[in-house]
Amino acid sequence: MSAPLQLSRADMQALGERALAMVIGHHEGIREQPTTTSVSRDEAMRLVHTPLSEGPTPPAELLDLLARDVFPNAFRADHPRFYAFVPSPSNFVSAVGDFLTSGHNVFSGHWLASSAASQIELTVLDWLQRACGLPESAGGIFVSGGSMANLSAIVVARETRLGGHDPQSVVYYSDQTHSSMSKGLRVLGFNKPQRRMVATDDAFRMDVAALEAAIAADRANGMRPFCVVANAGTTNTGAVDPLPALADLCAREGLWLHVDGAYGAAAVLHPRGAAALEGLDRADSITLDPHKWLFQPFEIGCLLVRDARLMKQAFRVEEDDHADYLADVSRHIQDDVNFFERGIQLTRSFKALKVWLSLRTFGLAAFRDAIQVGFDVADFAQQWLEASGKWELVTPSQMGILTFRWRGEGMSNEAIDALTARTVDRMREDGYATVMSTILRGRPALRLCPIHWDANTDEMAATLERLTRFAEMG
Incomplete structure (x- = not known):
């Protein structure tokens, strides 16, 4: 049989x-x-x-x-003309990596089960840690995406700064922070008064003075500030919060600085990105999504922590957890890296293979050139829109993202806002390119995120011509 x-x-x-x-x-x-x-x-x-x-x-x-x-x-989302949300501009080599991972069904929860695979993961983590300027003491873990990385970072921060759950504790983040942060905090039991949203300045960057005032007010009211979440490239506009000033403030106040760089942190591999991300190296933890600007297929996120020992402290399996089935693991490999001690999952796949395979296949210079494409095409889009005279730039090209809306001479804001929605719908029905809107200061704006490694200015120009034609239809 x-x-x-x-x-x-x-x-x-x-x-x-x-x-x-x-x-x-x-x-x-x-x-x-x-x-x-x-x-x-x-x-x-x-x-x-x-x-x-x-x-x-x-x-x-x-x-x-x-x-x-x-x-x-x-x-x-891997189409060269998919400019909405944050694309996932994958590559064929990484897809093969995913196939090999699934085909060999490697369990990568602890060293005993996957020693060489674990070392590949540690190698890729080391590449990313060094790129972000973190010290030798740093460590990390690959997870499903930015949502899980952000949640895991708060767990490490809470255990490190508070020693566990504290109903008086407060986390601070801006009104441009990704929704995964608020969701993750709710999951972890932080009620609304513990989730403090801080205003942003005219450039949609966290207002440091407003943050400092909020921290002082909370301390005066008996609350316990412990963590600030900064953005390294917001999803809305690509804005980077003032990382050096935030690092100084956190050092003075004894707060954990987590940088949500799910979108933008990988741009540190490029000189322009590194300049925009000044201060990233001072973070206590960093979220970075390889399935965005490292051109990997869904799904892979990454959490990097300045002191790897703190991850084990936060996620260790304690004696009263009765994990008796891990006795042999603990007996043989106490000094090795077990990824279940760095995050929530015990069962996890060999997540880093596709990143390792593609970085080794193409080399770092090719990835740097791919990042340059995103900068260049976004810059071109800004120049085209400004030259047209028909569009108003809301936020400039930064970290590969820009936002804009129809000028609509003689039209009310309400009419322009309604036209924005119709333009999005017409563009989607057309199918040539995908452009979506976002809300900035209470009003919709069109948004472009052209970070595909094979994007080009000719297709961007054709997209903007279509948008103009659809807007002119009224």
């Missing part, structure tokens, strides 16, 4: 070749595809919802269904 879940070698070969061809076709033909496609829930049910059958279905039929009905009906 054959094993119930085993394919023959020939069947595995055929399935693998078909899947590989699909992925290669996606990469080679992506420019000819629309940037976004979506269907209604009813239509999606009609296309893919079926009862679970008792018998087998030929894999070729299932791949046909995926190729016809699933992959085409999605945002293509």
Whole structure:
């Protein structure tokens, strides 16, 4: 009797070749595809919802269904003209890394299970720590994304500065901080008075004077400030908070400085990015998402901590947790790095392989050039908009992001805001490029984030011409 879940070698070969061809076709033909496609829930049910059958279905039929009905009906966040949100401009080598990780099913929760794989993860972490200017004492962990990295950073900060949960403790972050921070704080039990949102200046950077005043007021009211969250490239505008001034303030006040660089921290590999991120090296912890400006496929985030020992202190498995099944792990490898002691997960995959494989394949200079593309195309978009005379720049090109809205001479703000929504819809229906809006100071603005390594100014110009034409339709 054959094993119930085993394919023959020939069947595995055929399935693998078909899947590989699909992925290669996606990469080679992506420019000819629309940037976004979506269907209604009813239509999606009609296309893919079926009862679970008792018998087998030929894999070729299932791949046909995926190729016809699933992959085409999605945002293509790796499309060179996907300028919305924060794209995930992947590369083929990293996709192969994900395949190898899944195919070998490496458990990377502790050293005993994956010593060489763990060392690759530590090597990539070391590259990122050095790039961010952190000391030899630093350490880190790869997680699912910025949301989990931010949550984990607060856990380390809380254990380090407070020794555990304290209902009087306060975390400070700006009104431009990613929503994952507020969500993570709620999950960790911080109630609303403990989550202090600080105003930003005209450039959407955290107002240091306002932060200092909030800290003083909270101390006077018996609260216990312990952590400041700074932004290294906000999702809205690419703004970088004044990191040197915030580091000085945190040093004076004895506060943990966490830098949410999920979007922007990887730009430190480029001289322009490094200049914008001055002070990053003074952070106690940093969030960095390789599936953004390190051009990796979803999903991979990273938390870096100045003192790696504090991660183990925060996430250690204590004796009363009764993790008896880890006795052999603890007995053999007490001095080695166990990633379950640096984060929430025990079961975790070999997350760093795709980053390691692509960085080694292409080299650091290629990644630096890829970051340059994002800067250049965003700068070009700003110049085009300013030269047109028809658009108002809301925030300039910074860290590969800019925002703008229709001038609309003689139009009210309300009319311009309504036109902004219609322009977004027309652009999405057109399919050539994806441009979405955000809200800045209570008003919508169009937003571009052209950080794909294969983006170019010709396609950006064609996108802006379309936006202008759609706005002129009224």
